[in-house]
Amino acid sequence: MADNDNSEKIFNKINGEGVADDDFDLGQRLRSLRELHNLSQRQLAKRAGVSNAVISLIEQNRTSPSVGMLKKVLGGIPMSMTDFFALDVAPREKVFFRSDELTEIAGGKISFRQVGRDLTGKALQILRERYQPGADTGDTMLRHDGEESGIVIRGRFEVTVGEQRRILGPGDAFYFDSRIPHRFRNVGDEEVEVVTACTPPSF
Amino acid sequence: MADNDNSEKIFNKINGEGVADDDFDLGQRLRSLRELHNLSQRQLAKRAGVSNAVISLIEQNRTSPSVGMLKKVLGGIPMSMTDFFALDVAPREKVFFRSDELTEIAGGKISFRQVGRDLTGKALQILRERYQPGADTGDTMLRHDGEESGIVIRGRFEVTVGEQRRILGPGDAFYFDSRIPHRFRNVGDEEVEVVTACTPPSF
DNA sequence: TTTAAATGTTAAATATAATAGACATATAAG
DNA sequence: CTTATATGTCTATTATATTTAACATTTAAA
Numbered sequence: 001m002a003d004n005d006n007s008e009k010i011f012n013k014i015n016g017e018g019v020a021d022d023d024f025d026l027g028q029r030l031r032s033l034r035e036l037h038n039l040s041q042r043q044l045a046k047r048a049g050v051s052n053a054v055i056s057l058i059e060q061n062r063t064s065p066s067v068g069m070l071k072k073v074l075g076g077i078p079m080s081m082t083d084f085f086a087l088d089v090a091p092r093e094k095v096f097f098r099s100d101e102l103t104e105i106a107g108g109k110i111s112f113r114q115v116g117r118d119l120t121g122k123a124l125q126i127l128r129e130r131y132q133p134g135a136d137t138g139d140t141m142l143r144h145d146g147e148e149s150g151i152v153i154r155g156r157f158e159v160t161v162g163e164q165r166r167i168l169g170p171g172d173a174f175y176f177d178s179r180i181p182h183r184f185r186n187v188g189d190e191e192v193e194v195v196t197a198c199t200p201p202s203f
Numbered sequence: 204m205a206d207n208d209n210s211e212k213i214f215n216k217i218n219g220e221g222v223a224d225d226d227f228d229l230g231q232r233l234r235s236l237r238e239l240h241n242l243s244q245r246q247l248a249k250r251a252g253v254s255n256a257v258i259s260l261i262e263q264n265r266t267s268p269s270v271g272m273l274k275k276v277l278g279g280i281p282m283s284m285t286d287f288f289a290l291d292v293a294p295r296e297k298v299f300f301r302s303d304e305l306t307e308i309a310g311g312k313i314s315f316r317q318v319g320r321d322l323t324g325k326a327l328q329i330l331r332e333r334y335q336p337g338a339d340t341g342d343t344m345l346r347h348d349g350e351e352s353g354i355v356i357r358g359r360f361e362v363t364v365g366e367q368r369r370i371l372g373p374g375d376a377f378y379f380d381s382r383i384p385h386r387f388r389n390v391g392d393e394e395v396e397v398v399t400a401c402t403p404p405s406f
Numbered sequence: 407t408t409t410a411a412a413t414g415t416t417a418a419a420t421a422t423a424a425t426a427g428a429c430a431t432a433t434a435a436g
Numbered sequence: 437c438t439t440a441t442a443t444g445t446c447t448a449t450t451a452t453a454t455t456t457a458a459c460a461t462t463t464a465a466a
Contacts, residue, residue: 026270040413051455056415063453066423067229068267083348085285124327124402126352128374145286149329151398153356173329195354197400199327244444254425259445266423269453 027061029084030073034059037077048076124199131157131192136185148182149175150196156188230264232287233276237262240280251279327402334360334395339388351385352378353399359391 034044034055041059045052050072057063058073065073067081074084111130129150136158151173158167160183161176167187168174176182178198186192237247237258244262248255253275260266261276268276270284277287314333332353339361354376361370363386364379370390371377379385381401389395 041415042413052414053416053456054454057454060415064269064271066267066269066453067273069454070270080288082288085283085288124350124352124378124400126354126376126378126400128354128376147327149327149400151329151331153398171331173331175327175329195356195398197327197329197352197402199400199402243442245442256426256445257424260424263445269423272424 025061027059031059033077033079044073044076048073124197126197129194129196131186133186133189133191137183142183143181144178146178146199148178148196148198149173150194153193153195155186155190155192157192157194158185158187228264230262234262236280236282247276247279251276327400329400332397332399334389336389336392340386345386346384347381349381349402351381351399351401352376353397356396356398358389358393358395360395360397361388361390
């Protein structure tokens, strides 16, 4: 073995034996989903075109279904694989946030005020952002997983996404895949106010 | 068979034979992902603790891996199941939206203006909502999958979530699991303006 | 009570996924 | 050229997922 020998060893040190054991309980998840939709194992099985036994076995985690099988089963609900695995969301507690309760993330020329304090396990991040005149997100373009969207409330706001650039005013909006390098800048004389949302949270 | 006999037949009419054949190509997806990370099949196999053959077979779609297997393989990258399936998002086209390009969803006393026209396959829905004085979302509580959050820009906005109710002013915010029944109402004299985000899109 | 249909579970049979190891090819080193 | 290491693919064997058909309970109707 040649040059990649090391990376593998390092990797294994980090991740145990390289196994990514998500702890989530596939069986429990399917069972909840099925019961939420008021279907019996047999009803679901028939709609999905599979045997009822396999659903019982999956729900007991006595088998690890092939993705083809899981897809068929979910097809009986119906729900996509994507949604099924995205269902990681835990039940939430705090619902309301006073203006001054928003979590200050960055001060100075750019102010990010986030709804909610700890977003681990949550699907959505929503921010009220303020940019002082001339403020920007820096020279290196931002890049992360997920999608991102926002609506400008006040000011003249320059948004750069990949090769595209545009100046947005009040009421204007943007929507893009956050994996595309992006950057924000206040190009006007007054403060920019913008409400943005990301999924999943990027920090 | 009793009362659910019909629902099944109707369902099958809608969805072919109840099979949810996502068209996405799992093999191609894994291959791209692996190549993106500059790993050979054997390197990935070693890191994941599986045989190299299975990766070849999966990438050729000659086998439908068990979710356990897929999890292990992704563990070698590493990437979670969630992210793997969330990778469904097609490369996006339109990024910027002028104020008047926002899609009008509901007129009258409540105005929903959405960023983007067709959100199928997208993870995020962001809306600029306006409520005339006295306007509300109706007597029946809303309920759908996903999470929902918003920040009030103007006005006095009553938000009811499950047993909780609160009146929010400019800058105040909310965040909740959309499966909890909820309702919105303008309880002030002036128009309410609020920016909200849902994931996944609820309509 | 008896009967019938529905429920979730389980066992044995079958189909398929996963492994170990060989094969063919390509690239680079000697 | 030969040799060595890496690549992706394929075949036979083993392990496991999936089906079929039964079982044990429960619920509702007769």
